[in-house]
Amino acid sequence: RLGCPDHSNPAPRTPNIMPMDARPPLHAMWFRNDLRILDNPALQAACSSGSKVLAIYLYTPDQHKLHHAGDTKLRFVLENAVSLRRDLEQAGITFAALRCTTYSDSVNTLVKLCKHHNVTRVFANREMELNEIRRDRSAQQALAAAGTELQFSHDQTLLKPGSVLTGAGTPFKVFSAFKRAWLKDISNCELTPFSAPKKQTPVEMDSTAEEEILSWAPKQPANQWWPAGSQVAQQQLDSFVQRSIEQYKETRDTPSIDGTSRLSPYLAVGALSLRRCFYEALLANNMEWDSGSVGIRTWINELIWREFYKHLTCLNPDLSKGCAFQPKTEAIPWLHDRQRLQCWQQGKTGYPLVDAGMRQLNETGWMHNRLRMVTAMFLTKHLFVNWRLGEAYFMQKLVDADFSANNGGWQWSASTGADAVPYFRVFSPQRQSERFDRDGDFIRQWVPELSTLNSKQIHNPSAAQREACGYPAPIVDHKTAVDQVKAAFKDQLN
Ligand code: FAD
DSSP: OTTOOOOSOOOOOOOSOOOSSSSOOEEEEEESSOOOSTTOHHHHHHHTSSSOEEEEEEEOHHHHHHTTOOHHHHHHHHHHHHHHHHHHHHTTOEEEEEEOSSHHHHHHHHHHHHHHHTEEEEEEEOOOSHHHHHHHHHHHHHHHHTTOEEEEEOOSSSSOTTSSBOTTSOBOOSHHHHHHHHHHHHTTSOOOOOOOOOOOOOOSSOOOOHHHHHHTSOSSOOOSSOOOSHHHHHHHHHHHHHHTGGGHHHHTTOTTSOOSOOOHHHHHHTSSOHHHHHHHHHHHTTTOSSSSOHHHHHHHHHHHHHHHHHHHHHHOHHHHTTOOSSGGGGGSOOBOOHHHHHHHHHTOSSOHHHHHHHHHHHHHSOOOHHHHHHHHHIIIIISOBOHHHHHHHHHHHOTTOOHHHHHHHHHHHTTOSTTOOOTTOOOOHHHHHHHHSTTOHHHHHHOGGGTTSOTTGGGSOOHHHHHHHTOOOOSSOHHHHHHHHHHHHHHHHO
């Protein structure tokens, strides 16, 4: 069955390590980036293991911050943890949440908790990033030393990283080739999502109070744009599949239209499973991968990009250390220009579409994919600022911050990544604006000072119009900036 995760889910044998302690042994489910009860392979394995199950969640903000995650994401994580707590309560599972500082602290806490409650086996879903892999390795060792087994399931991708390889046995560097091989292998996999676990007999202790969990959240108003929870995510998926997916190919590039699924925040915290997304899309396409609705297949293509970047992260640990995927691009003399960076961050570059995208990000914690590409390419190719600074800013602001997708998107835009845009193909912000925000509706929404301009003027206002609207002059000249960046790349790469 190639690289398919084990979906048959046999009930694991309980090791014969009954402690001296009089407490009956328990099993535990360790939740991380998989804050849901539906279609959760590790939870399913825990609940069919024959023992009572304790749910554990170790909130580790410092670790999130190592990935530059900001307040919006942290708050969203905790709101989803609270929603998970409610779902677990319905399923008869007690939720023990604790706040830790670092990953080593979380490992120590986990070991103590397991000892205290006589947990003999812990179930968890694997994660792909380097720090998380290291944490899991040390948790496995520390738990084993205390007589507890840590058993992993596979959840974050449909096919296991390392299972989709070239004929020479190496990872793919080109998306289209990866996709072809991926589609071939996926047909052997069972894709039906797991249903909710059967009702459990509760452990005799209270779940951590909702108020306590929320007291760890950064002090900022609850995010009005992204209500938390698996149920919301599922409803959003259902409504997207019923109403919009067929038109996805035509609507996905127009930021003023609600034409994409907006499921990324839920996928990023695991309130929704990736398998569920694939499954629902396939179901709507009569279980066909390569025929039927173009809209559905285009959406599936995006989900496969997500897979591609997760596989790359897992198979190239240097990415998690901040390295460029193409080592020769490390010599590009990127600027660390704080002033340019700030203008871009604040949406004050004088390029209306770029500014509209950045203001949408700052206000809502989310940005349309077309604009992520436009703004990332603008920072790297027009302002020639190091892509790592933009990557970190996105991580800090995005509610859907996800290391693999973000790093992949930034390295694509900066022409340093796997299957990246060639350095000489630089988007013109004005042309992008005329193509994808033709009437200027999106710009009007997010750059209201330009709202009086007509749909021709708004893409590149004249000096007099800028002055009258109180809108800045372009921070750099498009042609001069692009000529400079092309020359810099050419110098280093040839
Ligand atoms: P839809 O268009 O409905 O797509 C469905 C799902 O497919 C998305 O939710 C996402 O999980 C996945 N997906 C779509 N496009 C991509 C892509 N290009 N790469 C990887 N996965 C994709 N996505 C994140 O989830 N987190 C990030 O931190 C992130 N940072 C990005 C940074 C840059 C510079 C760029 C260019 C892209 C980034 N993306 C990121 C990818 C993409 O922009 C978002 O996933 C998408 O805009 C989310 O909106 P949606 O859920 O409506 O997507």
